[in-house]
Amino acid sequence: MLPCRLLGLLGLLMLCKGQGESGAGESCDNFTDLNFSHCFMGTSLYVRLLLYTRSNLDCGRELNHHHPSSQPLFDLSRPSAFVIHGYRPTGAPPIWIDHIVHLLAEQEDMNIIVMDWNKGAANVNYFTAVTYTRDAALNLTGFIMTMQEEGASLSSVHLIGVSLGAHLAGYVGANLKGKIGRITGLDPAGPMFTSSLPDQRLDPSDAMFVDVLHTDMNSFGLNGAHGHIDFYANGGADQPGCPKTIFSGKSYFVCDHQRSVFLFLCSLNRTCSLTGYPCSSYSDFLDGRCLQCEAFKPASCPVLGYDVSQWKDTLLQLGQTKVFFSTTSMLPYRKLSYRVDMVTWNQYLRWGVVYIRLHSGRTYTEARIDHKLIRFEQYTSTRLLAQFDEDLQPIQKISLRINTGNVIGPRYKIRLLRIRFTPLDRPERPLMCRFDIIMEENMEVAFRPLPCASRL
CATH class of the missing domain: 3.40.50.1820 (Alpha/Beta hydrolase fold, catalytic domain)
Known part of the structure; x- marks a missing residue:
């Protein structure tokens, strides 16, 4: 050289x-x-x-x-x-x-x-x-x-x-x-x-x-x-x-x-x-x-x-x-994000992590919101960020579970007056809502989403 x-x-x-x-x-x-x-x-x-x-x-x-x-x-x-x-x-x-x-x-x-x-x-x-x-x-x-x-x-x-x-x-x-x-x-x-x-x-x-x-x-x-x-x-x-x-x-x-x-x-x-x-x-x-x-x-x-x-x-x-x-672990790295707004009307204060599944046919993708315990109390608005590894369309069913860790004693009921899903990455897609859902803690409940009246 x-x-x-x-x-x-x-x-x-x-x-x-x-x-x-x-x-x-x-x-x-x-x-x-x-x-x-x-x-x-x-x-x-x-x-x-x-x-x-x-x-x-x-x-x-x-x-x-x-x-x-x-x-x-x-x-x-x-x-x-x-x-x-x-x-x-x-x-x-x-x-x-x-x-x-x-x-x-x-x-x-x-x-x-x-x-x-x-x-x-x-x-x-x-x-x-x-x-x-x-x-x-x-x-x-x-x-x-x-x-x-x-x-x-x-x-x-x-x-x-x-x-x-x-x-x-x-x-x-x-x-x-x-x-x-x-x-x-x-x-x-x-x-x-x-x-x-x-x-x-x-x-x-x-x-x-x-x-x-x-x-x-x-x-x-x-x-x-x-x-x-x-x-x-x-x-x-x-x-x-x-x-x-x-x-x-x-x-x-x-x-x-x-x-x-x-x-x-x-x-x-x-x-x-x-x-x-x-x-x-x-x-x-x-x-x-x-x-x-x-x-x-x-x-x-x-x-x-x-x-x-x-x-x-x-x-x-x-x-x-x-x-x-947030990202996934591999290409294309992108997560699909929804803002989830819930209004609860349960009689007893509960704390827990939330599992949400989006279903399309026999396929589903799950978001686990567990970075901290979420507080659910009477007539309270709760906002969550749900991030999914897959983008499934159309969404035919949504299932929800609130895990409080309660393994002994009675299962308390949690009533959702409203739950709303706002797609953040796909704003052209419609909002999904459901009203008046009764669920038991630690038990999964499934429902078909309905169109929301507005994006508010």
């Missing part, structure tokens, strides 16, 4: 070119592939910028740091998205690189630049990789400044940073005085950043618009709010389907953290529309207290993904906004 040159503008490392072959003699530049021996010995920072467009989705082209426009495929009049990976403890290329390149190309005609800083990120010592983020950010800063000198607009630049790459993107944005268009942080890294000041990590001042997705705040991800909008999947910590014990091996450590990437990919693929509800906490969201989005323009709750920037103006007015949503 040739000796590295200094990048004249900032006195930074100029990083050298590696090539691979891709069919019919076509020369491609591939992401650096290392192995554990490199990580064990340690790697020195070496940055490469690989360009992909709709014309070369499967064959990267390394860009010249000094003269990016010398690459014919690089059109500075198009928007540019930079994909920035994080810490690479094994040295292998991220498994999601090809997926995100193809999916970004489907959003609009753009330059997609993969920032390959695997040499530097691949190191057994995580703390060494952290120290390299500043130098790598200076390198990318110089490149973007060169782009600007050659005619590109900073407002058309979008940095997508994963884990440690999210903070790297933040450093670039800070170097450019927050004038780049957008930064997306996918579960920004937590270790060594937990007590950091805003200038030491990703924060809203780093770009004109910053959106963040949290999936592992209690381990490898960073707790708190760090963008103009922060999405918290399943509260931002433990993700459904991820191992709960160390005996599951590597997956126990990375599953929650990696889920941020897979949720973002799913949103790009349009196979899952993940709506975030503005709320102060996940528990309040689960209690059904945060299901209104009238303050947002367009008049709907923000949706995770590439198109969240359509809510930018409203979010900038509102200030930092937290939004919460």
Whole structure:
């Protein structure tokens, strides 16, 4: 490999070119592939910028740091998205690189630049990789400044940073005085950043618009709010389907953290529309207290993904906004949500968890509302959020059970004067109601839903 040159503008490392072959003699530049021996010995920072467009989705082209426009495929009049990976403890290329390149190309005609800083990120010592983020950010800063000198607009630049790459993107944005268009942080890294000041990590001042997705705040991800909008999947910590014990091996450590990437990919693929509800906490969201989005323009709750920037103006007015949503354990991740309003008229105060089943033919899907005990008392309105893993249509029958845990003594009756189901994800669907239901605690009651008179 040739000796590295200094990048004249900032006195930074100029990083050298590696090539691979891709069919019919076509020369491609591939992401650096290392192995554990490199990580064990340690790697020195070496940055490469690989360009992909709709014309070369499967064959990267390394860009010249000094003269990016010398690459014919690089059109500075198009928007540019930079994909920035994080810490690479094994040295292998991220498994999601090809997926995100193809999916970004489907959003609009753009330059997609993969920032390959695997040499530097691949190191057994995580703390060494952290120290390299500043130098790598200076390198990318110089490149973007060169782009600007050659005619590109900073407002058309979008940095997508994963884990440690999210903070790297933040450093670039800070170097450019927050004038780049957008930064997306996918579960920004937590270790060594937990007590950091805003200038030491990703924060809203780093770009004109910053959106963040949290999936592992209690381990490898960073707790708190760090963008103009922060999405918290399943509260931002433990993700459904991820191992709960160390005996599951590597997956126990990375599953929650990696889920941020897979949720973002799913949103790009349009196979899952993940709506975030503005709320102060996940528990309040689960209690059904945060299901209104009238303050947002367009008049709907923000949706995770590439198109969240359509809510930018409203979010900038509102200030930092937290939004919460729940997912299933696998693709397409989306849950179907209903707001359930009940008016009870039972004689005795009861506490319990609620089970609701939606039936369509012989198939049913169940929501278990058990994050806390629900209070049922005389002539009281209760609002619940019921989330189902499947979207069954048409709904022919609904069954309901209130489990109070009472195993001895008489079964008390619970009378529902009214129960109303409001579809949150499918507002075009009719509301479902039922009136005057008598049920016994711990016993399931089934009924056919009726159309509601209004949506109030």
